[in-house]
Amino acid sequence: MFQGWLQIALTIALFVALAPTFGGYMAQVYLGQKTLLDPVLVPVEGMLYSLTGTEKKEEMTGWQYARAILYSNLAMGLLIFFLIMNQGWLPLNPTGLGAPTWDTALHTTISFITNTNQQHYSGETTLSYGSQILGLGYHMFTSAATGLAVGIAFIRGLTGRPLGNFYVDLIRSITRILLPISIVGAVALMLLGVPETLAGPVVVPTLEDPAVSQAIARGPVAHFEIIKQLGENGGGFFAINSAHPFENPNPATNLIQIVAMVVIPSAFIYTYGVFANSRRQAWLIYGMVLTIYLLFVTLTAISEYQGNPAVNALLGNVQPNLEGKEVRFGWAQSALFATTTTGTMCGAVNSLHDSFMPLGGFVLLSNLFLQIIWGGQGTGTAYLFAYLILAVFVTGLMVGRTPEFLGRKIEKREVVLASFLILLVHPITILIPGAIALAFPEQLAGISNPGFHGLSQVIYEYASAAANNGSGFEGLADSQPASTGLWWNLSTCFSLLGGRYIPTIALLLLADSLSRKQPVPMTVGTLRTDTFLFTGVTAGVVLILGALTFFPVLALGPIAEAFQMAKGG
Amino acid sequence: MSFAREASRAIRSTFVLWLLTGILYPLLMIAFGQLVLPDQANGSLLKNAQGTVVGSALIGQPFTSDRYFNSRPSTTNYSTANPQQDEAGVLKTGVSGASNLAPSNPALLERIQGKSDPDPAKNITGDLERLQSAGISPTADLVYTSGSSLDPHITPEAARNQVARVAASRSLQPSQIEPLIAQNTDGRFLGIFGEPGVNVLKLNLALDALQP
Numbered sequence: 124m125f126q127g128w129l130q131i132a133l134t135i136a137l138f139v140a141l142a143p144t145f146g147g148y149m150a151q152v153y154l155g156q157k158t159l160l161d162p163v164l165v166p167v168e169g170m171l172y173s174l175t176g177t178e179k180k181e182e183m184t185g186w187q188y189a190r191a192i193l194y195s196n197l198a199m200g201l202l203i204f205f206l207i208m209n210q211g212w213l214p215l216n217p218t219g220l221g222a223p224t225w226d227t228a229l230h231t232t233i234s235f236i237t238n239t240n241q242q243h244y245s246g247e248t249t250l251s252y253g254s255q256i257l258g259l260g261y262h263m264f265t266s267a268a269t270g271l272a273v274g275i276a277f278i279r280g281l282t283g284r285p286l287g288n289f290y291v292d293l294i295r296s297i298t299r300i301l302l303p304i305s306i307v308g309a310v311a312l313m314l315l316g317v318p319e320t321l322a323g324p325v326v327v328p329t330l331e332d333p334a335v336s337q338a339i340a341r342g343p344v345a346h347f348e349i350i351k352q353l354g355e356n357g358g359g360f361f362a363i364n365s366a367h368p369f370e371n372p373n374p375a376t377n378l379i380q381i382v383a384m385v386v387i388p389s390a391f392i393y394t395y396g397v398f399a400n401s402r403r404q405a406w407l408i409y410g411m412v413l414t415i416y417l418l419f420v421t422l423t424a425i426s427e428y429q430g431n432p433a434v435n436a437l438l439g440n441v442q443p444n445l446e447g448k449e450v451r452f453g454w455a456q457s458a459l460f461a462t463t464t465t466g467t468m469c470g471a472v473n474s475l476h477d478s479f480m481p482l483g484g485f486v487l488l489s490n491l492f493l494q495i496i497w498g499g500q501g502t503g504t505a506y507l508f509a510y511l512i513l514a515v516f517v518t519g520l521m522v523g524r525t526p527e528f529l530g531r532k533i534e535k536r537e538v539v540l541a542s543f544l545i546l547l548v549h550p551i552t553i554l555i556p557g558a559i560a561l562a563f564p565e566q567l568a569g570i571s572n573p574g575f576h577g578l579s580q581v582i583y584e585y586a587s588a589a590a591n592n593g594s595g596f597e598g599l600a601d602s603q604p605a606s607t608g609l610w611w612n613l614s615t616c617f618s619l620l621g622g623r624y625i626p627t628i629a630l631l632l633l634a635d636s637l638s639r640k641q642p643v644p645m646t647v648g649t650l651r652t653d654t655f656l657f658t659g660v661t662a663g664v665v666l667i668l669g670a671l672t673f674f675p676v677l678a679l680g681p682i683a684e685a686f687q688m689a690k691g692g
Numbered sequence: 693m694s695f696a697r698e699a700s701r702a703i704r705s706t707f708v709l710w711l712l713t714g715i716l717y718p719l720l721m722i723a724f725g726q727l728v729l730p731d732q733a734n735g736s737l738l739k740n741a742q743g744t745v746v747g748s749a750l751i752g753q754p755f756t757s758d759r760y761f762n763s764r765p766s767t768t769n770y771s772t773a774n775p776q777q778d779e780a781g782v783l784k785t786g787v788s789g790a791s792n793l794a795p796s797n798p799a800l801l802e803r804i805q806g807k808s809d810p811d812p813a814k815n816i817t818g819d820l821e822r823l824q825s826a827g828i829s830p831t832a833d834l835v836y837t838s839g840s841s842l843d844p845h846i847t848p849e850a851a852r853n854q855v856a857r858v859a860a861s862r863s864l865q866p867s868q869i870e871p872l873i874a875q876n877t878d879g880r881f882l883g884i885f886g887e888p889g890v891n892v893l894k895l896n897l898a899l900d901a902l903q904p
Contacts (some may be wrong), residue, residue: 129884131883168708171708173712175704176700177705177708183737190698190745191701194698194699195706197702198699198703198706199709202706202707202710218765219784220785245787245788245789248781248785256717257710260718261709261710261713263713264709265709265713289778290705293705293709294709297709297712306717309721312720313725313729313733314729314732316732316736316749316750318733319722319724319725319726319732319733320733320734320735324786325745327739327741327746329753329754329770329772330746330753330760330893330896330897330900331754331755331896332757335773335774336774336775337747337751337770337786338752338771338772338783338786339737339747339748339751339786340771340785341735342736343721345721345733346717346721346727347866360787361788363788363789363842366788366838366839367842368751368840369750373881374886375881377886392774425838430832431795433795434800434801434804434835437801438820438835442831443832444832445832445838446795446836447791447836447837447838447839449839449840449845450838450843450845450876451845451889452887453887454704455883455887457839465709472839475791475792477793477794478792478793478794479795481795549780572796573796574796576797597790598792636773662785687796688796
């Protein structure tokens, strides 16, 4: 058991240690300062700017920034939808796969353009290498870069700067952050055994019974895998994602994958500290997120380590819950990966969340509800500050002062936008479609696990879509050709789009209005936001708002399941 | 800014970034893999003395007989099928998958414990029964199905628990088999990360090499 906690602690220590260096680097990139790779990248970027028609100096308003996101994402989405629907005759299709159903293609396109990567298909049996490389792999860069752009535009606005230019941020996020790390990471993954080939599956007779053959699916996995993790995309090349030995063959690749998925959102908080010139506040917020994260990791790890009491009774001793887990990862790396992937909105899995103990399921769902225990690429940090703005407002009300944040007055418009973001969009896109699906359990829901867990399956699917996470309680019959596939494909599109673009627009408008405010001089009467007390209040606001909104479904899902199991069936 | 200009920028960046991240980057990585690391890049395939591919060092195979170390239960039977009766097309693409059974799902206990039913078609032989009748004391990894259904490993304890049975079946001494377990165990990364696992396919290949 000690060994398990040690590896969890060291993995966390590693990405925390990377935060200042990497966060500082990202700040340099977005402030347009000199960096190490300038000699190579300046000419490349110059070429990209002129090819795309980007004026480097042009500043965008909140609306212009938002429109640029919507138009570019629409154009990218159309390209991918075309590629997937025509994969049957397009090249790089060694297994001769035809087009998937239109609703699967539509859901996949929307799911990847929104950085969610929720998958209602199995990679091996549905999508050609061409669709994966040319379509999904490409979206993994652009959707992650879009998230980073939103995050940085928000930070710029918050700190009183102009928002910047979307296309410049999009391109620089790719050329200076995502692509260089992906190239190094892909090489490392290949060295450690991840395949990278255009050759089709190998079929071999099995050793024990040569009359039975085994098909070993392969593909260009390594380059896809690293951006899948780094961009917090999470859409696996194979059906079973990072549990597949070709995506994640050993503990070394697993370490790379965990660090890759959390390093950007964790360091991004530090990037904010550089922009705001307040590293103290950045570290306080960082500490708050880290504390909740540590608590969540501990809860999940303990419950998986103690295993399933009903099965332990048969085995005669306490053994970890290994259902849906790989031996090489065990309880510790599985619990750490699961908590990190739901917290960061990566959504890759190295073990199957549906088979986690109820306490683990509780944590994973809570991560999807809160959206800030590191949070999505760029957007997670933005949400964090939306929470901070609400906390400023709440404390301002308590002490009877005009709420201010970073010397800017928080007024009606800001509070409306921030609370709309956090209090309304997320629950609406989860609970309303969830209620509809649950009202028609046979026709729509397609629940595979009976009892309280079935409710968790449905809510998890919409929470994962709305939070742009992409993991799932995968027993749910959410893919074609199941009769409930069409409903799931279309209804989750509502949550995917609503959960991505409404908050994006609101964040940019919020940033825009903050950046235009006259700074108020700091006085003795100013409520300081870089204190332990204020950070504690913020944590309280986060947990209370999250609990108020989602406690009923948690109580009927994982909590009820836990009591039921404790009772013995 | 006019709509036409905004639309043109969106379309141009779509194609330019597609060229960069959807075509050039994968092409570079595939070329690198094939030229520099062909073994890993093509799936770490294992070949026998005749040079025929017998499997992958990273992908498990089904083993249930007494002659071999048994592997973990798998929901796809390790992506295998009889080539003559492969209606599901498993061998066309290869598959992976998990049970996705919740810990509270009665089907999980039925699968492990077994279930007797008057209708023989509904009888379930539990993994636990199977292990007990084979004389293997059960460990968690041998009763729970893996995440990928392709897990190449079993725990060292699960391997040790099978030594006596394999030795008896092959008329070997346990002391001849035990070193093979150590040789085919993949340890923790840097001695810290992950869990040690015994690669079942490699172990069984070594067993066949020792005594065909």
